[in-house]
Every structure is written in C-alpha cells, then in structure tokens.
Amino acid sequence: MIRIAGVSREIRGEKILDGINLEIRDGEIFTLIGPSGSGKTSLIRIIDLLDVPTAGTIFFDGADSATSHSGRLALRRRMALVFQKPAVLNTTVAKNVAFGLVFRGVDGPEIERRVEAALNLVGLAGFSGRRAVTLSGGEIQRVVLARAMVTEPEVLLLDEPTANLDPVTSELIEDLIIRFNREFKTTIILSTHDMVQGQRLATRIGVIMNGKIAQVGDLHEIFYQPRGAEIAHFVGIDTILHGIVEKNDRGHAIISAGRSRIEAITPIQPGRHVGIYIRPEEVTVSSLQGGVPAQSSVRNRFSGTITRIAPFGPFIRMTVDCGFMMTAMITRRSCEELGLAVGSLVCLGVKASSIHVLPERP
Amino acid sequence: MIDIVSGIIKAVNLIVTLNPEVLQIAILSVYISLSATILAALISIPLGGLIHFHEFCGKRGIIIGIQTLYSVPTVVVGLLLYLLISSAGSFGFLHLLWTPSGMILGQTVLIIPITTGLTLSALSGVDRSIRDALISLGATTLQGIHQIVKEARSAILSAIVLAFGRAISEVGVAMMIGGNIRGETRVLTTAIALKTDIGDFSFSIALGIILLGIALVVVLVLNLITAGLPFESQVALGGPRT
Numbered sequence: 001m002i003r004i005a006g007v008s009r010e011i012r013g014e015k016i017l018d019g020i021n022l023e024i025r026d027g028e029i030f031t032l033i034g035p036s037g038s039g040k041t042s043l044i045r046i047i048d049l050l051d052v053p054t055a056g057t058i059f060f061d062g063a064d065s066a067t068s069h070s071g072r073l074a075l076r077r078r079m080a081l082v083f084q085k086p087a088v089l090n091t092t093v094a095k096n097v098a099f100g101l102v103f104r105g106v107d108g109p110e111i112e113r114r115v116e117a118a119l120n121l122v123g124l125a126g127f128s129g130r131r132a133v134t135l136s137g138g139e140i141q142r143v144v145l146a147r148a149m150v151t152e153p154e155v156l157l158l159d160e161p162t163a164n165l166d167p168v169t170s171e172l173i174e175d176l177i178i179r180f181n182r183e184f185k186t187t188i189i190l191s192t193h194d195m196v197q198g199q200r201l202a203t204r205i206g207v208i209m210n211g212k213i214a215q216v217g218d219l220h221e222i223f224y225q226p227r228g229a230e231i232a233h234f235v236g237i238d239t240i241l242h243g244i245v246e247k248n249d250r251g252h253a254i255i256s257a258g259r260s261r262i263e264a265i266t267p268i269q270p271g272r273h274v275g276i277y278i279r280p281e282e283v284t285v286s287s288l289q290g291g292v293p294a295q296s297s298v299r300n301r302f303s304g305t306i307t308r309i310a311p312f313g314p315f316i317r318m319t320v321d322c323g324f325m326m327t328a329m330i331t332r333r334s335c336e337e338l339g340l341a342v343g344s345l346v347c348l349g350v351k352a353s354s355i356h357v358l359p360e361r362p
Numbered sequence: 363m364i365d366i367v368s369g370i371i372k373a374v375n376l377i378v379t380l381n382p383e384v385l386q387i388a389i390l391s392v393y394i395s396l397s398a399t400i401l402a403a404l405i406s407i408p409l410g411g412l413i414h415f416h417e418f419c420g421k422r423g424i425i426i427g428i429q430t431l432y433s434v435p436t437v438v439v440g441l442l443l444y445l446l447i448s449s450a451g452s453f454g455f456l457h458l459l460w461t462p463s464g465m466i467l468g469q470t471v472l473i474i475p476i477t478t479g480l481t482l483s484a485l486s487g488v489d490r491s492i493r494d495a496l497i498s499l500g501a502t503t504l505q506g507i508h509q510i511v512k513e514a515r516s517a518i519l520s521a522i523v524l525a526f527g528r529a530i531s532e533v534g535v536a537m538m539i540g541g542n543i544r545g546e547t548r549v550l551t552t553a554i555a556l557k558t559d560i561g562d563f564s565f566s567i568a569l570g571i572i573l574l575g576i577a578l579v580v581v582l583v584l585n586l587i588t589a590g591l592p593f594e595s596q597v598a599l600g601g602p603r604t
Contacts, residue, residue, distance in 0.1 A: 045494075048498050050494060050497060050498060073500065073502060076497075076498065076500055077500035079498075080498070080499070081498040083491060083494065083495065083498075085491055087489060087491035087492045087494070087495045089492060089495075089509065089512075089513055090513060099496070099499045099501075099509070100499040100500055102505075103499055103500045103501045103502070103505050104500060144495075147499065151499075151500070
C-alpha cells in the first residue's frame, strides 16, 4: 500500500529522519512507537505529504508521491490525518466535520448525511450546532476524528491520538480506531509513545529512535525479542545483563553473567558474548522470610534484597539486588500478601523460555 | 468659547432639520470613503493572502515597506496621484481629476497599505495547526486561503474599519484630487477646512459632529459584529471574535 523508501528529513542541518524504509500493508494498524522527539510526527507529516523529505520518497500503490502539486493533492485526498494537537476552526461542529467533503466538492444533502453519520460514530450526535472551540479536549479530539473519518480515507494517520486525554476517553477513541479499521478496512498508521496503547492496537509495530527505524515486527517480536538494549529499555525491559554463553545443549544454553549463571533458550553457541533481557512481568517473586520456597520448574532462581519499591498503576515495580539489579513487577495485592518492603529478602524466578538473548560484541 | 457653544447649537439645528447641503456633503463623504474601503479590501485581502501563503525572497522587506506606508502623508498620495491623472500626466486621458472617482482612487491608494498590512497580521494570528489541518483535509491552495481568511475575519474586519476611518478623515487627497467643488466633490473634511477659513464655524462644527457620528456608527456596527450578540447572530453578521 505505502512504501517509504529511504526517507530523510533535515531541518537546518539537523537530521530529523534518517533513511527510513518501511512498508505499510493494506488494512493493517501499523503503530510507530518511539520516545518524544524521535521523529514520529515528522514521518507522519511526510506520509501525509504535508512536508517534503530531504531525500527519499513515498510510494502509494507503487506510484511515486514526488509528483505535481495536483498529483500530491489527489494522493493526499485518499488519506486523513489526526494531529497530536487537534485544531478546529471557529465555527460549528458540523461545519468542522464537513470540511474534507466540502473541499472534495461533495454536494450539500450528501454532506449533511455523512456528517451526521460520522458524529454518531464518534458519539457526538446532537453536537452539530455547537461551537467547536467551546468543547472539551476529549470532545474536540472526537470532532477531529469524525472530520478525518467522514471522508472515508483509504489511509488514516493518527499522531498520538490519545495524548493528554483521560483513560476513559482514550479507550473510547481506541475502540473507535479499531472499529473503523475493521468496518472500513482502512489502513491505519498511528504513532504513540504509550507502550500499552501500541500493544492494544497494533497489527505491526515500528520502533523509531533518533530518526531511524530501529525494529519492525509484531507485538511479540517487539516486546519479547527487542533487537537491542535501547529498544529493550524503551519497551519496558529494565533488566539487561551481559554475559558469555558457556554451554549450549540443543538450544538450551547456560550463560555466565558475572557471578550468576542463567539458563535460557537460544541457538547462540558457546564462547559468544550475549545480552540477556528479562521482562519484569516474567519474574516471579516469593518471600524468603519464611524459609526456602517450594521447588518449581523455574530454572533460574536468584535471591536478593529489595532496594526499591514503586507503584506502577495496579502493579508494584520492585528492584532487587541479587548480585546484579533485577526488576520485577507483581500486583499490589500479592506484594501486600507477601509483606514485602524495601530490605525484604526475596527469591526471584525466571523461566528459561522467558529470557531473551541477543548476540553482542565483546 | 461663545463661538463654539453657538456653533454647537446651530450645528444641532442643521442636523435635525436635515439641511440639504450638510446632508449632501455627508452622503458624498460616506459614498467616496466606503467605495475606497471596499476597493481596498477587495485588493488587500487576496493580496495579503498571496503574500502570507508564499515564501519568497524579500518577503520581510515587502512587509516592512507596507508597514512604513501606513504613515504616508495624505498630501503625498494626493500629489503623486495629481501628477499621474492631471491632464499632463500619463493617465490624464481618464479625466479623473476633480471627480469623486478620482477621490475614491486616491483614498484607495492611501489605505491599501493599512488593509494589506493588517490582513497580513490577522492571517499570522491564525494558528499554524489550522493551516496544516486544512491542507491535510485536502484543501486546494485557494480553498485553504479562503478558510484561513474566514478564520481571521474579525481581525480583518477591524483592519477594514480602521482603514475606513483613515479614508473618511483625510483631507489631503480630497482637496488635491477632488478640489472641494461645491455639490460635486465637497466632502466633510474639505468643507470643514473651507467653512472655517470663511468663518462659518457653526457649519464646520455641524460637519465635525457628523464626522464623529459616522465614526460612532461604524464602531457600533463593529462591536455588534464582534461581541455582545448570540453566537448565531454573530455568524450571520460575518463572524464572531475568537
């Protein structure tokens, strides 16, 4: 559908985007995730043909977008973009939603019908006569979404669509995005720095860092098999160790990392330097206060003392010093049941299959 | 002091009895200045749009030039135009000298910098994100300019009212191009100048009051448009202030 070929953008000598290559497939929800300032917005603006790349180009169904002004307008009219900062014009909600249709020369009764339908879709039925600038943030975001959807675009671009919205409104908007994708087979490109949102919505994810695509893959690949420490850190992996593979018995490897030995599933052969990545949710926590815990199939066990406890939504994120620092995430309730606090002695367990191993340069 | 008081009394008398001469002068003034303002607006709004929406070398210079011309003396415009349209000038064949049309032309030239410059400021006041939104919604360049001008309508309207004020209150062009011909090109300001010269103070004061009255009406209309009315009525009248 859309092929981004070697796209770079420089502003006053500073590289905002650096050789981006991406393929967006028909009908998918492609999520761009990356820290603030990584180039998500710049890339989305270039895809919508608002900005022209310094190098490279974008192909729509094989057609090069680097064409005449009218050619670009025609391509742009097959898309719609919802900006991070929603902008409504100082007129009624209905007129705001109608703009795309008016620009495309759709006639009056048809506009009225479609605007009505779009407002119903976003749950703003009865708002048509209201003055758009007087609405709340969540309502304005829905107006802007309706304005984008009403033209029935083939590609819908969403730049951080739920940034600055409360959780309830965010969920409503996420549901709308999913519905729109399913019902109209619209290809959706969405940017977010919210990892959870990325997980909820995406068919595929592209991680963008410092203006470069660091990794593209499905949910599992991005969250459990990140391609480097920087990405791992961004997708919530705090425990990153470095070690050398000692033994590998048909994919079952023993890795020595400092004074610890870690069992993991990896084809990497002995002697190689590796990075070891452990997701905090994959770590089980048991108290050592009442003696040695019962044996289980968990291959990796480390004991240590809790050095830090921090709430993380309904979870507790704790850092444990077991010779190296390991982060674990458990529910608030189990933390209370185990009676854990800073200084508590705990045993951490990680399954060999939950550990992600990547080759590294020594 | 007595002159002023008796002048005011006579002025009120002239106004309430609808003195034909006073009426004729007032109507001609409004006609000429309103025509000039409409002409200037028709030229300036698209011109401002063009300048605003295009990046070109020397744009900054042009804007500074326009702003400098805000304070061009009316007599300088009058002089230049006189040289151009007098029978010896390049446009003498148009026979505009000593006619209301010539005065309209002169006042238009006089206020175009104000309407253009303030249109530019008004357009700059519209957030960049509005422009991006319009482009991404598939607006052609013209559709985009049209919507942004609409968005800036109250600021542009203020600019136009200000320009009308400058036009109706100027003497230089009216005198040098119109010539203050009784019943033909005599407007409020030139009449005040003449009547004061010949000592008919009450007539001058009456005209002065009318001039201020016109200003008051204009300001009231602007305020009606921009504030104090329900949203729908503001829309009907041309748009609310943001």
